[in-house]
Amino acid sequence: MTTATVTDSELNAFLDGELAPARCAEVERWLAGHPEAVARLEHARAQRDALHRLFDPVLDEPVPEALQQAAQAPVRRAGRQRVPWQQIAAGVLVTCVGAAGGWFARDRQAATPVAALSVPLPRQAAVAHAVFSPDVKRPVEIRAEQEEQLVTWLSRRLGTPLHPPRLGALGLELIGGRLLPGNSGPVAQFMYHDAAGQRLTLYISTENTGKRDTAFRFAQEGPVNVFYWIDGELGYALSAGMPKDELARVAAAVYAQLERR
């Protein structure tokens, strides 16, 4: 007696435990005479195992902070998300108001110090970091997948060849970058993240004509730590919400790479 032909759908249902028990026995008998179907079945099972091996590690990854927050009911979220950068932004507002005050008062004063109008490099960088790094959907303008395009564009706009440092050895991967307004012209920001989703930004400004090179300097702007230095016309600032010594290590690596160029 021959069992009625087993369809591919039935074979799948057999594998996935969706087949009625009575039919399972028939399928098993039928398989004995159909080695090519057994091979297909085995392959489907191998696919299942391989998919688990490839993607199960995602289950153990730390869930990014932004997603954890998005899982919370919206009411609780709104209050929490704003805190970090408003602290810094408030500081900048004071600087800007101060600057504007100077601007409006210029008629009465013989000379307004230009410095009053410009925001210091570490503060610019910290604000840019605080504004863009928590953005899950659009942290950068151009993603690292189009790195060549990103580098060409930013180099052209800043008028100097730029190269985002490779920080893979420190577990940091380039996400992408964007163009930003500085005190008097364009500046560039590159963003990186580590395996835990922690983000770090490198801010590069070309507005340092006439200034001397400096050694590493450290600044703390609210929750953001910043290492910055000036090298010729270029000012660099590395910002992240990570501990100072950890950030120092990254800064040293960035500096070393830029030196080699």
Added chain:
Amino acid sequence: MDSAAILAELPRLRRYARALVGDRMAADDLVQDTLERAWSRLDRWRPGSDLRTWLFAIMHNLRIDQLRRQAVECVPIDEDAHLLPVRASQSDRIELDNLAAALARVPEEQRAVLLLISLEEMSYAEVAAALGIPLGTVMSRLCRGREHLRQILAGDPASPRLKVVR
């Protein structure tokens, strides 16, 4: 529905999104959109129904919207184009290096069904509910999806648009 229940689903939503979309950031964006839409449509949630299926259904609809918007990137591929006759694979152990790339070449509607069943271990009925398609469609997409993936892994034709002369 509460935050803790949604938080508990996060790892699986992320795993599925990663497998479906490929890119880590794009996948997490999709998860974030899903969570936001879930909260905004809380009134449509029926207490007592399966939260996971509901969240996967939301994600699926968002993904369809996404694909419609980026129509340029998802040029429809002739479904049978890479069905080349191949010998049964010698080894049942699949190289993970090839798997992600091979998976990306399986048409998305088949990939979704394949992943929900093989990776997320949903029942056929749950998949039908999450994707809003009949049970028969789940089964036929699963068949084609598994077969596509097998062919791609085994034959790896140079181009997915290669035509088979019959």
